[in-house]
Amino acid sequence: MDLLPKSSSDFHKAEYWEEFFTKRTKAFEWYGNYFELSGILFRYIKPKDDILVIGCGNSELSEKLYDGGFLKILNIDISTTVIDQMKHKNVARSEMKWEVMDAAQLKLDDESCSVVLDKGTLDAILSDYTSEVNVTAGKMFKEIERVLRLGGRYICITLAQDPLVSTVLQYLKVTDWLLRVHKVSVSYHKDYDKIQMPVFAIVLTKFRNLPRKILEVCLEDATKPSKLESEEQVLEFIKTQQNYAIVRNELAHGYIKNLGLPSVELHSSDNIIIPRYKINIVDLETYNPLLKYGVFIIPQGRESEWLFSSPKGRLEVAKNAQFKRLAIVALSRDHVYEGGMQQIQKELSLKVMELAPASLDDNYKVPFLSIGGDDIGERHVRYRGESEFTGPFVIEDYVGSEGVWYRQLLFSSAIVQSVVRLTRKTSQKKTNKKQKQKLSKTKTDFENLTPDPSHLTSQYLQIMVAGYTGILDSMHDSFRVLILGLGGGSLAFHTLHFFPNSHVTAVELDGAVADVCRNWFGVSEETFKSRLDICIEDGVSFVENMVKKMEVADEKSDGYLFDIVVIDVDSKDDTKSLRAPPAEFITEEAFENIKRIVKPRGALMVNVLCRDQKTKMNLFADIQKTFPLVYTRDCESDVNTVAFCYKNDGSEDSNEELLQWHSKAQLWEAEWERSNPDNNELVLCDFLENVLKFREPVN
Numbered sequence: 001m002d003l004l005p006k007s008s009s010d011f012h013k014a015e016y017w018e019e020f021f022t023k024r025t026k027a028f029e030w031y032g033n034y035f036e037l038s039g040i041l042f043r044y045i046k047p048k049d050d051i052l053v054i055g056c057g058n059s060e061l062s063e064k065l066y067d068g069g070f071l072k073i074l075n076i077d078i079s080t081t082v083i084d085q086m087k088h089k090n091v092a093r094s095e096m097k098w099e100v101m102d103a104a105q106l107k108l109d110d111e112s113c114s115v116v117l118d119k120g121t122l123d124a125i126l127s128d129y130t131s132e133v134n135v136t137a138g139k140m141f142k143e144i145e146r147v148l149r150l151g152g153r154y155i156c157i158t159l160a161q162d163p164l165v166s167t168v169l170q171y172l173k174v175t176d177w178l179l180r181v182h183k184v185s186v187s188y189h190k191d192y193d194k195i196q197m198p199v200f201a202i203v204l205t206k207f208r209n210l211p212r213k214i215l216e217v218c219l220e221d222a223t224k225p226s227k228l229e230s231e232e233q234v235l236e237f238i239k240t241q242q243n244y245a246i247v248r249n250e251l252a253h254g255y256i257k258n259l260g261l262p263s264v265e266l267h268s269s270d271n272i273i274i275p276r277y278k279i280n281i282v283d284l285e286t287y288n289p290l291l292k293y294g295v296f297i298i299p300q301g302r303e304s305e306w307l308f309s310s311p312k313g314r315l316e317v318a319k320n321a322q323f324k325r326l327a328i329v330a331l332s333r334d335h336v337y338e339g340g341m342q343q344i345q346k347e348l349s350l351k352v353m354e355l356a357p358a359s360l361d362d363n364y365k366v367p368f369l370s371i372g373g374d375d376i377g378e379r380h381v382r383y384r385g386e387s388e389f390t391g392p393f394v395i396e397d398y399v400g401s402e403g404v405w406y407r408q409l410l411f412s413s414a415i416v417q418s419v420v421r422l423t424r425k426t427s428q429k430k431t432n433k434k435q436k437q438k439l440s441k442t443k444t445d446f447e448n449l450t451p452d453p454s455h456l457t458s459q460y461l462q463i464m465v466a467g468y469t470g471i472l473d474s475m476h477d478s479f480r481v482l483i484l485g486l487g488g489g490s491l492a493f494h495t496l497h498f499f500p501n502s503h504v505t506a507v508e509l510d511g512a513v514a515d516v517c518r519n520w521f522g523v524s525e526e527t528f529k530s531r532l533d534i535c536i537e538d539g540v541s542f543v544e545n546m547v548k549k550m551e552v553a554d555e556k557s558d559g560y561l562f563d564i565v566v567i568d569v570d571s572k573d574d575t576k577s578l579r580a581p582p583a584e585f586i587t588e589e590a591f592e593n594i595k596r597i598v599k600p601r602g603a604l605m606v607n608v609l610c611r612d613q614k615t616k617m618n619l620f621a622d623i624q625k626t627f628p629l630v631y632t633r634d635c636e637s638d639v640n641t642v643a644f645c646y647k648n649d650g651s652e653d654s655n656e657e658l659l660q661w662h663s664k665a666q667l668w669e670a671e672w673e674r675s676n677p678d679n680n681e682l683v684l685c686d687f688l689e690n691v692l693k694f695r696e697p698v699n
Contacts, residue, residue: 031120031157031199032184034064040182040201041117044153045070049114052147054103054140055121058082066093074113076101104139111149119157126163134167141171148206156202157184160238168202169231172213178205180216180225181234183241196249198241219269226272237272240265251281251325252358266351271335277348278303278330281355282318293356294323297344297370299377300337301398303330304408304416321369325357333381333396341374371401382407383520387512389572395520397422397449405449406457409488409516417513417570418488419457420521422449451522453497454676459687460640461491463633464566464605466687467644468499469664470631471563471603475499475671482562482597483507484539484585485569486514489523496528498672505533505562507542539569540584543593550596563602565594570609577612578619586619591626595647604645611639631658631691644691662688 045051047069053062056075066073074097077083087098101107103121125137144154158164160181172179182201216225217237228234244264251261265275296317298308307313308328318326329348337343345368352366370376379398386392390411400406405422425448456462472479478501483492486508495502506523508514514534518524525532535542550560571582584590594604604627610616620643624630627645634641665684672682 031159034061036199037061037119037157037184037201038064038068040184041065041155044155044203045115045117047071050074050112051115051117052076052106052108052113053117053119055118055124056082056086056098057120058085059119061117061119062096063090063093066090066096071095073097074099074108076103076106078102104136104143106143106147108147110146111152113147114149114152116144116148116152116154117157118155122156122164123158123161126161126167128163133163137167138171145175145206150206150208152206154204154206156204158200158202159197160200160202160242165235165238168204169234172204172231176207176210178207178210178214178216179203179234180205180218181237182218196245198245200238200241217272219267219272224270226270228273233273240267240275247281248354251355264355266348268335268347274332274334276332276335278332279352279355280314280328280330282314282326282328284318284322284324284326287324288322291321291323292360292364293325293327293366294321295327295329295348295352295366295368296321297341297368297376298328298330299371299375299399300331300333301377301379301396301406301408302400304410325355327352327355331376333379333394337376341368341370341376344368344376383516385512385516387510389510390513393417393512393516395516407449407451407520409513409521418490418521420451420488420490420493421455421457423452424448425450451493451520453493453522456490456494456682458490458640459635460607460642461494462682463635463642463687464491464607465494465682466665466684467603467605467642468564469668469684469688470644470661471601473664475668476501479503479563480505480561481564481566483566483568484542485567486517486523486534487568488521489517490521491566491568492532493521493523496523496531498675503531503533504528505535507535507537507539509536509538511536539567540590540593543590543597547593547596560597561599561602562597563599564605565598565602566605566607567594568607577615578608578610580607580609586622588622588625591623595626598647600647602647604643606643606645608641608643609639610641616641633687633691658688658691661691 045065049070049072051065051070051073053073053075054077056062056077057079062073062075072095075083075086076099078100080100083098083100090096090098103118122137122140125140126133148154156168168179180203182203184199184201215228215231215234217228217234218225228237243262244266247261247264261281263278263280266277266279267274268276302308305313307317308330314328317328329344331337331344339346348368349366356366377399379396381394381396383395384392385394393409393411395407395409397405397407400421406419407422408419409417411417456465475498477499479499480503481492481495483504483506486492486506489506492504492506496504508517514536518526518534523532523534525534546560553560567581567585569582569585570580571578591604598604604623606623608616608619610619620630620632623643623645627647629646629648631644632641633644662685665688669682669684672684
């Protein structure tokens with residue numbers, strides 16, 4: 001029996017509902033049954049209340065309420081057929097009333113009701129965005145406001161689709177009503193072949209002259225509502241719950257291909273705004289048949305590593321674990337997990353089963369895994385700040401692999417700007433490598449951790465240091481480096497520490513980031529005295545000003561020339577495939593200006609972050625118009641590419657040139673290891689392997 005309307009507009013017509021209830025005489029529960037809704041209803045309805053049920057249909061909700069002691073109920077619907085059916089069915093419930101009435105034209109006295117109950121009616125009215133619908137909804141809201149007493153409640157059981165939520169929030173702008181949104185706990189049917197969306201109860205309480213808007217939300221088990229600051233946060237709460245339902249439905253219907261499923265977020269009842277858990281699901285076609293489903297907990301602080309933050313990285317984790325389905329769970333820095341793995345397992349046990357494969361046996365015990373067994377890691381938020389360019393940011397220390405501490409700067413979008421390894425502050429007693437890896441996590445040791453200049457966490461920075469060998473003859477040469485984009489200052493820190501006759505000029509647009517670099521990442525003018533200049537300025541403008549100064553100065557002066565210029569700036573536009581450098585740094589004019597301030601034997605180094613190969617190759621071709629000789633080296637662990645750009649086109653025998661480059665790197669590497677016997681991680685020769693040379697512009 002097909003009862004679906006031919007178009008959404010049929011939901012507004014009495015004729016459609018007449019036919020619907022003529023064909024379907026059995027009770028039809030749109031969004032949850034009485035048992036599932038009773039917790040919400042009993043919270044907001046009292047037996048003495050005068051209750052108006054709009055669009056009652058043939059639901060058993062009113063009957064169950066009546067039998068539970070709520071006797072003063074008036075049920076209305078635009079369908080004469082269903083009202084006649086319900087009158088006949090409920091003759092014994094003598095005090096309950098049934099009338100044919102339109103919710104947009106209520107034939108009731110002002111302030112005659114204390115509760116208006118709506119189970120799916122507003123959803124039916126607001127099924128699209130047409131002007132006719134908006135007019136009808138507006139009339140209904142005005143009627144509800146008219147018949148409700150002060151302090152009375154409009155309770156709307158709904159799927160909270162966009163048209164409805166937008167209309168409710170718009171209406172709130174011209175009223176003083178209190179808004180509370182509940183996520184209702186309803187049963188899900190595993191074998192149902194359509195998406196089962198979550199059910200919400202939107203409760204609007206009528207007030208006058210509220211000092212400010214009150215917006216609140218509650219999860220299923222919440223007894224205390226959480227206050228929100230804006231309508232956008234209300235929408236985000238609803239969307240999060242709906243996205244979870246969509247993901248859950250997809251997972252229930254088989255193998256997920258192409259890693260295309262979005263992550264799901266789980267909130268605790270005491271923090272609705274910031275998710276407590278973020279879960280990504282990875283399915284394998286080839287797996288251990290005994291391993292049907294597992295949960296992997298990412299150690300705290302490491303969720304931004306490539307292995308856990310990228311789809312390809314998570315696929316590698318899943319392949320190593322060999323489960324048919326693996327739920328990879330990230331923990332929030334804004335929550336505390338005092339009970340460790342045991343607490344996490346208790347909190348997640350029910351939710352992760354909702355994401356399990358459909359064929360999973362009921363007695364299957366889902367294992368919870370992490371890198372260190374039951375050790376979920378440790379993190380300490382050291383500082384929170386805000387930048388006018390990037391918004392909120394956080395600095396945190398965390399334990400990485402083998403118990404080594406790291407410090408990272410993260411922006412609000414969870415993008416890691418910089419990471420440095422930490423070591424003990426200098427003391428009389430020498431600390432060997434083994435001791436470094438087993439730093440105690442006591443407060444005393446934690447407070448004595450400091451950035452380690454001997455370690456470069458980012459592979460592209462290691463490649464850049466290896467590229468120094470193409471410019472310098474010795475680690476003790478005097479040379480000047482201009483870094484456009486200071487960030488956490490890792491390259492500047494390492495250069496100043498290991499090249500005693502180097503001078504670094506670092507240009508950073510964001511003053512807040514520069515202060516972070518000084519205070520938390522060891523790169524300050526006070527530490528390195530006259531060898532470091534930090535300039536708060538736009539990088540492109542800085543170079544332009546340097547060129548202008550050269551034009552009025554002595555042409556033979558080296559005061560405005562650099563041996564190395566580094567562009568290490570991210571774009572704020574994440575919609576483009578080229579994430580670094582930003583567009584203003586890669587114009588022909590910008591490259592020409594940089595060429596003016598690079599010494600004849602110097603080089604430009606560019607950190608390129610681009611996911612589109614053609615765009616990347618075109619960028620290299622554009623660079624070649626100004627710097628004829630361009631070498632590139634891809635990073636193995638991510639999508640970064642380092643471009644080494646030279647003014648001259650080099651000798652005819654470029655292979656010989658590269659061999660000399662590698663030979664020099666071997667000498668530097670040996671010297672570096674002699675001065676750092678406990679740290680042999682900077683393998684300069686390896687980072688110069690597979691360097692490509694581009695001779696002709698790329699079409």
